[in-house]
Amino acid sequence: MTANHCFSGKGRTRNKEPVRKELPSVLIQRWYRCKRAQLEIRRRYSLTIFESIEYADEQEQTQLSNFFTFMMEHCVHRGEAAHTSNSSHDSPGTDSYVIEYEKIDVPDSYRGPRLSFPLDIARAKALLNALKDRQLLHARYVLQLLHEARRVLKEKPNITHVSVSYFKEITICGDLHGNLDDLLLVFHKNGLPSETNPYLFNGDFVDRGENSMEILIILFVFLLLYPNDFHLNRGNHEDYIINMKYGFSKEVLKKYKDHGKIILYHLQDIFSWLPLATLVNNKVLIVHGGISDNTDLDSLNLIERSKKSLVIFNHCLDREVSVGVGRNCLAAVKRRGSSDFKIVLDILWSDPQKKHGCTLNQRRGVGCCFGPDTTDQLLKRYNLKMLIRSHEFKLDGYDLTHDGKVITIFSASNYYQEGSNRGAYIRMNPDLVPHFIQYQVCTCTDKQKNWERVKTIEQSALQTLKERIFVHKHKLTDAFAKYDSSSTGRISVNDWATAMESVLQLQLPWRTLKSQLVKTYPDGNVDYMSCFYYMNTVQPALVETLCKYRSDLKVIFNFMDEDQSGLISPDEFRKTWKIFSSYLGIHSHDEAIDKLAQSIDYNKDGYIDFNEFLEAFHVVHNLENKAA
Missing domain, CATH: 3.60.21.10 (Metallo-dependent phosphatases)
Structure with a gap:
């Protein structure tokens, strides 16, 4: 009888009371661990974005070094080189x-x-x-x-x-x-x-x-x-x-x-x-x-x-x-x-x-x-x-x-x-x-909660990634189109991820990043052009060109700007463009470059500032593409 007492209704109630007390704490612990894991995933993929883009920039830096070697080989007269x-x-x-x-x-x-x-x-x-x-x-x-x-x-x-x-x-x-x-x-x-x-x-x-x-x-x-x-x-x-x-x-x-x-x-x-x-x-x-x-x-x-x-x-x-x-x-x-x-x-x-x-x-x-x-x-x-x-x-x-x-x-x-x-x-x-x-080193991070710090890192990483996506808009659009034979503007998530990696080659978890970068339909397909929407307020072709060549042109401009005034002369502009376009394999026509140089808005002393130089580069690039 004593052994059976634990199975009575009263006994069952006593045995279940500890379970009811533990259940909320277990749920809270699970929820907390889940949230911590989600935050850590977000932080790690944000850092992966930063790191992948950093290495891609270094590859581009190597190409820029190639440009300077090209300048030596093609633009220095033999007598000058020997001297x-x-x-x-x-x-x-x-x-x-x-x-x-x-x-x-x-x-x-x-x-x-x-x-x-x-x-x-x-x-x-x-x-x-x-x-x-x-x-x-x-x-x-x-x-x-x-x-x-x-x-x-x-x-x-x-x-x-x-x-x-x-x-x-x-x-x-x-x-x-x-x-x-x-x-x-x-x-x-x-x-x-x-x-x-x-x-x-x-x-x-x-x-x-x-x-x-x-x-x-x-x-x-x-x-x-x-x-x-x-x-x-x-x-x-x-x-x-x-x-x-x-x-x-x-x-x-x-x-x-x-x-x-x-x-x-x-x-x-x-x-x-x-x-x-x-x-x-x-x-x-x-x-x-x-x-x-x-x-x-x-x-x-x-x-x-x-x-x-x-x-x-x-x-x-x-x-x-x-x-x-x-x-x-x-x-x-x-x-x-x-x-x-x-x-x-x-x-x-x-x-x-x-x-x-x-x-x-x-x-x-x-x-x-x-x-x-x-x-x-x-x-x-x-x-x-x-x-x-x-x-x-x-x-x-x-x-x-x-x-x-x-x-x-x-x-x-x-x-x-x-x-x-x-x-x-x-x-x-x-x-x-x-x-x-x-x-x-902590300045303001110690005043922020963990989720706030992760959000700041994530937003900065995604902004950097979106800029890089926009840089390759034309190549990405062509890659997407290969999976959209009917021109519906929609492709599967797998096709979108494959296209993104084939062009950007950043080795990122694109499926994880999908919700942050592109619009998804209820059927699971994505609106692939939506990954460019964030730049719609700015002139697209100009932004794409500026993003793509901004870093390289800054370096070249700093080499060219001997007095560090931030200004270059029309002759310097002509020479620089001829060298750079020759390196890129663009067949530049002297008349087109001269007309462009004359059309630029120089200051009263006859010089152009760096921003005007970048815009001029964009115009010439478009002119040459049309000529081709």
């Missing part, structure tokens, strides 16, 4: 370097930081605080600092050898990309560099962020203070042509209006003197990008990095610029036939991949994608334990691949958008076990 290659112009290493900064006066009204050489730690700390408050170091001190930094870097080998002990652990930082707050936070958490607190910064100090110049100033100051305990590796963004597109050149010219050009000129030279790799205790190899199946450390150590150069011409081929190792596209490498260039490009641009082998890096357009077998071969050949590299955005600031033998360290937090990722750095002692320290 250029054989003449011995003064380099930044001559006495002109000293004369330039000594001629610059620092006015009494200047209230910014001051430098005196040789530097001391007190002056370095004062400079650090001043730059933290966004004060600008005077051009006189900048040029003198560059002079001293070049002197130290010239003495560095291509591969720096570093020893660590239990009393002297090394800190390894990855890409900073102009994010001064990240550098200051690392120093705050980890301590300032010193003889007992050595650092290595693994390239990509500049571009994208707003304070690349300040980062270089700080790095060079500590390089002078501790030349044996403060180390720098070169990255793929320590490169003149890359700087023209991704913001560093513009930043310098904006901050140093009177002396920006000479600062950039000397930085080109200094970048070519940066070491290419570092070895810690002869067991850990550190490079910016990666390796290839042709990586040879013995050959890398023997490369005369400052003497390998190409010449490209600015301002319609009237002014020459010396371009150092690693500043040129793969086509230039093939043209020169230099294995040294290939070794350096692989070191600066390569990425690891999961599959075996070593192939051309299709995502970036230069460098290699190397597999775990390539890593194993290199480590075995040189008796190494691991490879540390940077070069790639990582959500958590670091990542391990190839069974932990390849470590990626990325130190720029909030890289794509505030709240998008954490930065990280590595602490390493003689055990050579990496200890990762993560961080994230």
